[in-house]
Amino acid sequence: MKKGFTLVELLAILAILSILLIVGTSSMARIIKKHKQELYTEQTKSFEESAKDWGLKNINLLPAEGDSLKLTLATLKSSKFIKEGIKNPITGQMFDDTDYVCIFNTNGTYIYTYNGEC
Numbered sequence: 001m002k003k004g005f006t007l008v009e010l011l012a013i014l015a016i017l018s019i020l021l022i023v024g025t026s027s028m029a030r031i032i033k034k035h036k037q038e039l040y041t042e043q044t045k046s047f048e049e050s051a052k053d054w055g056l057k058n059i060n061l062l063p064a065e066g067d068s069l070k071l072t073l074a075t076l077k078s079s080k081f082i083k084e085g086i087k088n089p090i091t092g093q094m095f096d097d098t099d100y101v102c103i104f105n106t107n108g109t110y111i112y113t114y115n116g117e118c
Helices: 007-057 073-078
Strands: 068-072 100-106 109-114
Touching: 007 073, 007 100, 007 109, 068 073, 073 100
Parallel strands: none
Antiparallel strands: 068 100, 100 109
């Protein structure tokens, strides 16, 4: 009696493993993309929170009723409210210093949005 696998059995195993690899890889790619988007959202929320902290220290610079202010990441960095060298998790590039948090004063309530219309 011969022991071992036939060529057909080996090819079938190889085909099954290939299919599992393709399915697993595409699932992992979706998971990674989703997590990068979640991390980006958390990072932008962090910028908005840093802008709120900046506003508490610079009340006299906040916009008047009905006005808005663009607070750049460069300003937040130079004021030490955010760190240097923060990477965008989606692109892998550094967030640009010209990106901003827009601060709106609506009826005495300040609204903070990252790169929103100002």
